[in-house]
Amino acid sequence: MSASSGAGAVLRLIREGRASTRAEIVALTGLARSTVTQRMEALLAERLVVPAGESASTGGRPPTIFEFNRGAGLILAADLGATHSRVAATDLAGGLVAQTAADVAIADGPEAVLGWLEERLDALLAEAGSGRAEVRGIGVGVPGPVEFAAGRPVAPPIMPGWDGYPVADRLRERYSAPVLVDNDVNTMALGEYWASWREVEHLMYVKVGTGIGCGIVAGGRIHRGAQGAAGDLGHIQITSDEQVVCRCGNVGCLEAVAGGGAMAAQLRELGHDASDSRDVVRLVRSGSQDAVRLVREAGRVLGGVLATSVNLFNPAVVVIGGDIAQVDEHLLAGVREVVYQRSLPLATRSLRIVRSRLDDRAGVIGAAMMVIEHVLSPEAVDEALAAAVVG
Numbered sequence: 001m002s003a004s005s006g007a008g009a010v011l012r013l014i015r016e017g018r019a020s021t022r023a024e025i026v027a028l029t030g031l032a033r034s035t036v037t038q039r040m041e042a043l044l045a046e047r048l049v050v051p052a053g054e055s056a057s058t059g060g061r062p063p064t065i066f067e068f069n070r071g072a073g074l075i076l077a078a079d080l081g082a083t084h085s086r087v088a089a090t091d092l093a094g095g096l097v098a099q100t101a102a103d104v105a106i107a108d109g110p111e112a113v114l115g116w117l118e119e120r121l122d123a124l125l126a127e128a129g130s131g132r133a134e135v136r137g138i139g140v141g142v143p144g145p146v147e148f149a150a151g152r153p154v155a156p157p158i159m160p161g162w163d164g165y166p167v168a169d170r171l172r173e174r175y176s177a178p179v180l181v182d183n184d185v186n187t188m189a190l191g192e193y194w195a196s197w198r199e200v201e202h203l204m205y206v207k208v209g210t211g212i213g214c215g216i217v218a219g220g221r222i223h224r225g226a227q228g229a230a231g232d233l234g235h236i237q238i239t240s241d242e243q244v245v246c247r248c249g250n251v252g253c254l255e256a257v258a259g260g261g262a263m264a265a266q267l268r269e270l271g272h273d274a275s276d277s278r279d280v281v282r283l284v285r286s287g288s289q290d291a292v293r294l295v296r297e298a299g300r301v302l303g304g305v306l307a308t309s310v311n312l313f314n315p316a317v318v319v320i321g322g323d324i325a326q327v328d329e330h331l332l333a334g335v336r337e338v339v340y341q342r343s344l345p346l347a348t349r350s351l352r353i354v355r356s357r358l359d360d361r362a363g364v365i366g367a368a369m370m371v372i373e374h375v376l377s378p379e380a381v382d383e384a385l386a387a388a389v390v391g
């Protein structure tokens with residue numbers, strides 16, 4: 001049995017709303033009616049699909065309508081940030097069932113942070129009236145580079161003690177479910193894509209917080225590149241000015257000029273009380289002309305790098321998120337000005353540059369969707385059903 005004709009492929013048709021009756025599945029797959037009945041029985045036994053009523057009859061017995069059962073298990077999702085984390089339980093369509101957020105320092109190391117995370121995840125399961133047996137998968141975003149296949153951070157600059165730590169293995173053992181770990185901007189990009197931009201295939205998500213990061217959705221999937229380093233906009237060199245030293249150790253990086261941390265430092269030099277990106281936002285809102293000027297200028301500098309990226313990648317949407325996007329009227333004005341001026345007309349003809357719609361929920365929703373697409377892929381569903389028959 002190939003994955004394109006198995007029960008997993010049938011489930012995909014139902015999940016995507018392309019088929020809801022046995023006859024429609026027969027028509028779409030070309031499978032024999034008896035085979036489709038068999039596939040449906042396997043999916044019904046696992047409660048992945050449920051009967052939803054009956055369609056209008058064309059004479060004779062009306063056909064049964066089936067729908068995807070988004071309540072057939074829970075997904076756990078975590079967005080671990082530098083200083084603030086969000087944890088959620090979702091249904092199998094990424095709908096939030098329970099969530100919580102707290103100030104947690106990623107720099108406290110994996111034992112402390114993952115101990116906290118496990119406690120919160122167990123509490124969310126209890127709140128949802130479920131247990132570990134209902135968990136179908138876990139998705140985690142972390143603020144650093146990740147070896148995706150292994151689920152381990154790799155030399156993350158702001159995560160001391162996490163280099164090579166087996167995050168996925170630890171959670172997989174505890175919850176007996178598949179675990180995927182990715183860089184947080186990738187999960188945020190995926191969250192925005194699933195929540196608002198399913199009709200476009202190509203999207204860039206740019207997070208402007210203390211630093212600057214970028215996640216790329218190409219053809220509906222995260223583009224990680226050969227080594228998982230794709231989208232590292234923050235450390236593209238934009239000036240050879242030796243005075244502009246970046247936290248990565250290089251000189252002239254984009255985030256050393258246009259990141260929230262860099263803007264806070266410039267505001268301090270001008271005599272303002274500012275230590276991080278949230279202070280920059282506060283100063284803009286309180287009407288500081290220095291802060292407004294810096295955010296607009298940062299938008300233009302970011303726009304210069306995005307203009308090049310737009311020519312190279314030709315996205316349909318650029319979504320801007322992160323703390324600084326809270327003052328989007330200033331940031332996006334600068335970005336738009338430069339991108340529309342400098343990118344190729346064909347690349348910008350229908351390009352939209354918009355603010356994040358999910359804000360700080362993008363990370364958990366994206367982490368959940370990442371793992372849902374994994375555990376409900378035709379291959380994974382076929383495997384799980386085969387295991388259920390054997391077990």
Ligand SMILES: [Zn+2]
Pocket residue numbers: 234235246247248249250253256
């Ligand atoms: Zn840098």
